[in-house]
Amino acid sequence: MRSVMSGSPDPSRADLLRGSLEAVAPVAHDLVSHFYALLFLRRPDLRALFPPAMDHQRDRLLAALLRVGAAGDEPHELRRYLRGLGRDHRKYGVLDEHYDAVGGALIGALARYLGERWTPELQAAWVEVYTWAAAVMIEAAADDAEDAPAWWDAVITAHEPRGRDIAVITVEPDRPLPYHPGQHVTVETPWWPRVWRHYSIANAPRVDGRLELHVRAVPAGWVSNALVHRARVGDRIRLGPARGGLVLRGETLRRTLCVAYGTGLAPIKALVEHMAQRQLAHRAHVFIGAEYRADLYDLGALSAMADVYPWLNVIPAVTHDRSFTGVRGALPDVLARYGDWADHDVFVSGSAALVRATAHRLTGELGVAPQRLHTESLDGSARGTVLLRGR
Structure with missing residues (x-):
């Protein structure tokens, strides 16, 4: 695959993109809802890739749009962010072909909510930045697939309640899960399929490969409440790859x-x-x-x-x-x-x-x-x- 790491969107269009995001800011949540409506209308098969409730997913998309719209400000940081998204998309079952459908729905939603501000020049700017962003994510997913699974199956080997709303949970992945101390993994439970939440690993790597997770049940938290109040030893969960940069640098x-x-x-x-x-x-x-x-x-x-x-x-x-x-x-x-x-x-x-x-x-x-x-x-x-x- 051709590397996109050296390329980046035209920085001269950054103000144009940023201005369009500022214009739709008052109706941002309506825009995101319309985006998903278009996507699922055109590709109903893609609905199965998303969680039952879309609130958290809408927030994720909105955050991603804001980052992409600011591409001219910090292209290197944006590229790193997009590569992380591309790797994470693997556990949802996202394929390369899905990015075209997502891009079409995004352009359609922006065009509707920008109205007269939607010009051929603005459309070209959004098509360019999305095409670049999709290429970065696709490349990152392909790179990640060379040496890592999309997820790890794991069994809960210890579940220790600590007070009313906290549990310290030990899990054993079905294969070694590489990570650096200070990183986190995403967790999916059998009770809420396709709903993933992040939890930091609370131990340095062990010979037995087990991971310790600290979970606080939060109000309306599907995954956290399931892990604290419902999970038991022997239950199986899924873990995403380790991410995060709160790690020690250097040897001393x-x-x-x-x-x-x-x-x-x-x-x-x-x-x-x-x-x-x-x-x-x-x-x-x-x-x-x-x-x-x-x-x-x-x-x-x-x-x-x-x-x-x-x-x-x-x-x-x-x-x-x-x-x-x-x-x-x-x-x-x-x-x-x-x-x-x-x-x-x-x-x-x-x-x-x-x-x-x-x-x-x-x-x-x-x-x-x-x-x-x-x-x-x-x-x-x-x-x-x-x-x-x-x-």
Whole structure:
């Protein structure tokens, strides 16, 4: 296949594309609904590739449109994003031929909702950028298929409830699933076919190939509630390939600061295990934030590691629990009280709002260089590696 890695859309058309997206912004959800109506009308066979409820899928398409429409701003970042989409599409059963149908429905929906603004020049710009984007995704899927399956079947080997809404789940894939500590996988359950959600792997690679996942059941979360409240040992699920960039770079670290909120602890725990296995860290501080003591669901495991490794310091902090005898306060404030982090490599994982607040404080008054800050957002809106909240 001809490589498209060196090409990119005409940057002179970036303003035209961006302007068209701004024009349809007030009716964006109607546009996306019309796109799917056109697609399924023209190709009813494609409906089987999508989940029963389309709300999450509509949001994904809208996010992708916004990224493609800004192609002139960051073509290299867009190319990386599209390659990730192309690889992920394999587990849905997407074939090369499907991209033409998707492109036709997209052009039709844009034409309808842009009305008189839809000119031959604008149509040519959208056809060009979509054709390029489709080629990038097709090439990425083909590259991925050379050495990886579209998904892994896995069996649940342990299911540990931690409070009312959290479970620590261990799964064993049917074949080795390669990953780097700090990455995540997508999960599909038998109760909600074609509905995939992201969960971080909470352990460094093991000899037995098993993966630990931390899942919080969220309101109306189909997959998360099934995994926490319905799944049992022996149940089978599917796993998508590992993705994400919250990983350690290089062989040694001088000093490391890790900040985790909620089940954002999962990738941080994997990183700490990796540091211990490889003897990478000279000193590592792990701050774990929660509202209440009961939300520190895996503190025992991290504290046990700190008892073994003198270079590891684990500091839990809560905001609402008056009975808690340890550190009290929001983590950005706690970090400011604890000292200077400017010479540390920093890893932050949790909800988007908490990640943003922490990153702002660290790179502002606490003096951490942006290039030394690595973030993982559970709902996809933080800068850096993006992870959609498991639902």
